[in-house]
Amino acid sequence: MEDTTTLSVTKPIRCIVKLGGAAITCKNDLEKINEENVEIVSSQLREAMITGSSSRKVLGMDWSKRPGKSGISCDADDFEDQNLDSSSFVVVHGAGSFGHFQASKSGVHKGGLNKPLVKAGFVATRISVTTLNLEIVRALAREGIPSIGMSPFSCGWTTSERNMASADLSMVAQAINSGFVPVLHGDAVLDDLQGCTILSGDVIIRHLAAYLKPEYVVFLTDVLGVYDRPPSEPNAVLLREIAVSEDGSWSVVKPTLEDMKKQVETTVAAHDTTGGMATKISEAALIAKLGIDVYIVKRHRRHVSQNVRKMLLLGPPWPNRIP
DSSP: OOOEOOOOOSSSOOEEEEEHHHHHTTTTTTTTHHHHHHHHHHHHHHHHHHHHHGGGOOOOOSSOTTTTTTSSSOOEEEETTOOOOHHHHHEEEOOSSSHHHHHHHHHHGGOTTTHHHHHHHHHHHHHHHHHHHHHHHHHHHTTTOOOEEEOOOOTOOEETTTTEEEOHHHHHHHHHHHHHHEEOEEEEEEETEEEEEEOHHHHHHHHHHHHHOOOOEEEEESSEEESSSSSTTTTEEEEEEEEEESOEEEEOOOOOOOHHHHOOOOOOOTTTSHHHHHHHHHHHHHHTTTTTTEEEEEEEGGGGHHHHHHHHOSOOOSSSSOO
């Protein structure tokens, strides 16, 4: 039974965006961020969130010292008489090459905090995922997005037998009402029965969608959509996509839900503790059942990224809704 603190969001939520772990990290390289992808996605989100941002100077909000830089960059005069109001977006990101190894190696997802290895793995997993969260928040902040990192563990989210048990969304609501963009992530959390587990970013999105009622939810991934088998395998067939070619044309494949059940084969990487694509598909379907449009799209390269920005800017209706 989920226990959620009463929400009071005064601004309607436009979109919840999921940044897939494989789209923002180099998934085969331990704890390595895909800097180019993160930069492109952050730029796309800035143009979608902040009115008129494409025609004015980016007012960066990461005033901390960066490697290779001699000091802190901040020109206070630039912020005079500037309107920084942003559309009400919420960002959730996956862990990719962060956190999964530590959780898998120690068995955090299976519980057992009484075991020294599990307790150590819990600490190691949270260090890893919060490190990634900080870097994503910094990347968004450099694009002028007033982003605030929020960890489910620190906000009091818990599970019971790996199912959501309680989540205090009051700080998320307060952040939104104050004009900030909450940035959440998959996390190691306490579990009422098994001691601890891993709470997937996809489950977090479904929970947020149920209570925040966004206009739509977007999953930005490293592939074009949902395939009948891992896309790296020979003869893999793309079952569902919103693909944008370089000339701007759309290509859409939309089978029935029955076909999806028959054709989709899901696999999970050995170190993935959150269920992989199977979790993503099931959670996306549950969100769609709430009457919220859900889209799984690829994070495109820089020279075609205008199409992704347009999708985020305009919102639905798009031609690809999960039934």
